[in-house]
Amino acid sequence: MAAPVTIALDAMGGDHGPSVVIPAAALALVRHPNMRFILVGDQAQIEAELQGHAELAAKSEVIHSDVAIAMDAKPSQALRRGRWKSSMWLAIQAVRDGQAHAVVSAGNTGAMAMSKFCLKTVKGIDRPAIAAIWPTVDAECIVLDVGANVGADTRQLVEFGLMGAAMARALLGMEKPSIGLLNIGVEEVKGVEQIREAAAVLKSAPLPIRYHGFIEGNDIGHGAVDVVVTDGFTGNIALKTAEGTAKQIAQYLRAAMGQSFLSRLGALLAQGAFRALKEKMDPRQLNGGIFLGLNGIVVKSHGGTDETGFASAVDLAYEMAFSGVVERLGADVAHFHEKLELDGAA
Amino acid sequence: MAAPVTIALDAMGGDHGPSVVIPAAALALVRHPNMRFILVGDQAQIEAELQGHAELAAKSEVIHSDVAIAMDAKPSQALRRGRWKSSMWLAIQAVRDGQAHAVVSAGNTGAMAMSKFCLKTVKGIDRPAIAAIWPTVDAECIVLDVGANVGADTRQLVEFGLMGAAMARALLGMEKPSIGLLNIGVEEVKGVEQIREAAAVLKSAPLPIRYHGFIEGNDIGHGAVDVVVTDGFTGNIALKTAEGTAKQIAQYLRAAMGQSFLSRLGALLAQGAFRALKEKMDPRQLNGGIFLGLNGIVVKSHGGTDETGFASAVDLAYEMAFSGVVERLGADVAHFHEKLELDGAA
Structure with a gap:
């Protein structure tokens, strides 16, 4: 068995606290029995939720905290x-102190x-970013x-590329991920200056991309x-527009299928197919923004998600830790800067 | 009958020239028999295409031009x-000279x-914009x-709001359209400076919005x-991401419906519903970017579209002309600036 x-x-x-987090952890544990947990929060509430989950309780340590940060607090308030x-702080600290992966x-x-x-930010990285896993027709991309930021200059865009590629290499097992810069036209000349400059740097980056x-x-x-x-x-x-469009089409589909006797009968016969489609389109399957560029793995789940959604975020954290994304990212960034310096010195 | x-x-x-444009015009003419056309391009090719369309031929004037601008020419080249x-120029000129609406x-x-x-740009407008009609769950928005531009400052964002609202009032018949500023969070504090400033101006704009x-x-x-x-x-x-997502889900749906005998049978029974859904999701139904803020109506169709798509763009141009969007927009902008000056003077 794996370590x-x-x-x-x-x-x-989140909106539901331990009543979602604990059952979600139990769900994730079934899929990855070598997980261990540090559960941070109100001890009494956590222990009450653990009642029905003996396996999880046996594999968890509880750290008590009676301070929760309000969902609507401003980020600056959350820090103060x-x-x-x-x-939240104690859970993050557990990663910093090496107690959690x-x-x-x-x-x-x-x-x-x-x-x-x-x-703290990884050495050589200017700004951390939030990465999302985006479903594609045949697979997924990052x-x-x-x-995480409201804008990005050339250096930051290049670093996003390096970090996304490191994640693709570690998490998705890609040897040489492809990277694209999102722009409003595919011609070389189009778009804003920092995107054009980032293109020039990424084109000749000394990395397996x-x-x-x-x-x-x-x-x-x-x-x-593979990496956008x-x-x-x-x-x-873009992310929220895609989510909104998917939801909108699901509504159209439901309305269309209910419009006549024949369509309702057809929908009944095809219910297996609809179930598969629903699962594929379920935003809970890919719940979680990954903070990239920090000395540790942090996954941010949607606040309003349920057990299934939060368990997906836990799975993602597990896979990130298991695949050594942080180490991969640190090595890639160091190599990139080293090569640039060598090239600059030559 | 209307004028x-x-x-x-x-x-x-476009990619197909007269072989798409002429049949599309014939299609649009069936829907709006009070349309007249000025067809600009290679006379021989246009007349050959008009052969099968007597009604259209009778309601059209042909202006010969043997210069077409390559689809891949840079905008600066297109101008030179x-x-x-x-x-393209002669067709636009027909609007400038009052021959076409x-x-x-x-x-x-x-x-x-x-x-x-x-x-030329409407007096009081800094930068024209391209508007799209976006399908929503129950209706559509602008x-x-x-x-049209790669960025926008506060003034331009405010003007986009005014222009979009004028279009909603004229084209969609809304008395007091609602306007939202696209941002990455709904809290007042979020997002970049120009968006926050535009919000402050729009909040107290002296217009029926x-x-x-x-x-x-x-x-x-x-x-x-109503207006984004x-x-x-x-x-x-955002627009292209939504289009891509719709296409992606259509592919999922097709794959799901073909996966078993029962699902194929179900799909067959529900084919009326699927047809309605397909039509609702058909990007050709809302083909056309509208150039707003110019002294005339210009609709830009997708280059690769077919008859159905180009005919939608023609319908849109007709409705824009018929509803007097340009006049509405000019009046709103003039009123807005007049009020601001009065307020400034007070």
Whole structure:
């Protein structure tokens, strides 16, 4: 059996706290029995939830915290108010102190600021990013930044590319991931200056990547590249627009299938197919933004998700830890800067 | 019968030229018999295509041009090379000279630069924008800018709002359209400076609009607002991401329905529902970017579209002309600036 992987969970995070986090952990444990947990939050509440989950209880350590950060607190407030005692901080700290391999929180968006403060940014990286796993027609790709920063200069875009590629290599097992820069036209001349400059750097980056070129919005889901690089503003809007469109089409489909006797009968016969489709389109399957560029693995779950969704985020944290993404990323970034310096000196 | 509306068509534009443009015009004419056409392009080719369309031939005037602008020419080239003689230029000119109420081209993206040069920007507007009609769960909304500019400052975002609202009032018949600013979070504090400033101006704009607030990517298709305001970079990526997602889900759906005997039988019984869904999701139904802020109506069709798609763009040009969008827009902008000056003077 594989060596244990310990995941710290902010049990108080999200709209539902321990009542979702604990059952989700139990669900994830069934899939990965070598997981161990550090559950941070109100001890009484956590222990009450653990009642029905003996296996999980046996593999968990509880760290008490009676401070939870409100979901609607501003990131700056999340950093100020009772930071040192909050369940979110203590869970992140468990990663910093080597007690856990990764942390998952469905808490306030201040999680990014707090993680950065606690874990620090990887040497050689200017700004961490939030990466999302995006389903494509045949597989999936990695899109970043989806919201850690509101903009990105050339250096940051290049670093997003390096980090996304390191993640693709470690997590998705790709030897030489392809990278595309999101732009509003595929011709070389198009788009804003920092994107054109990032293209020039990525094209000749001394790393096992294939720079593909510019891609447009419709190329993401088509699977044109393994790693999509964009600034956090654009990436966030693209991601949420895709989620909204998927939901909208699901509504159309439901309405169309209910419109006549024949269509209802047809839908009944095809219910297996609809179930498969629903599962494929279920946003809970790929729940979790991954903070990349920190000295540790942090997965941020949607705040409003349920057990299934939170368990997906726990799975993701497990896979990130298991595949050694942080080490891969650190090595790639060091190599990149070393080569650049050598080239500069030559 | 309503007074005739004359549409100028760049018959040589798009991937297929007259072989798509002429049949598409015939199709649109069936729906709006009071349309007249000015067909600009190679006379021999146009007349050959008109053979089978007596009704259209009778209601059309042909203007000969043997210069077509290559689809892959850069916008700057489109403006330089043989501009004065090209089918695109002559078609736009017909609007400038009052011979046509609107122009439709499936040609090169240089159409925007050329239209701006020929028709000039409406007084009081800094930058024209491209507006798209975006299907929502229950109706449709207007999104702009979807690609005329790569960025937008505060003034331009406000103007996009005014123009979008004028279009919603005229074209969609809304008395007091709601406006949302696309952002990466709905809280007041979020997002970049120019978006926050635009919000402050729109909130108190002396026009019959309802300023809704910030919206996120998923709110567009949900129909949260009537007019979505964003910069051309973000808008273009959001639009293409939504198109790509719709296509991707259609592929999932086809694959799911073909997976077993029962699902295929179900799909057969529900084929009426699938046809309705397909039609609702057909990107050809809403083909056409509208150039807003010019002294004339220009609709840019997708270059690769077919008869059905180009005919939709012609319908759109007709409706834009018929509803008096340009006049509405000019009046709203003038009123807005007048009020601001009065307020400034007070």
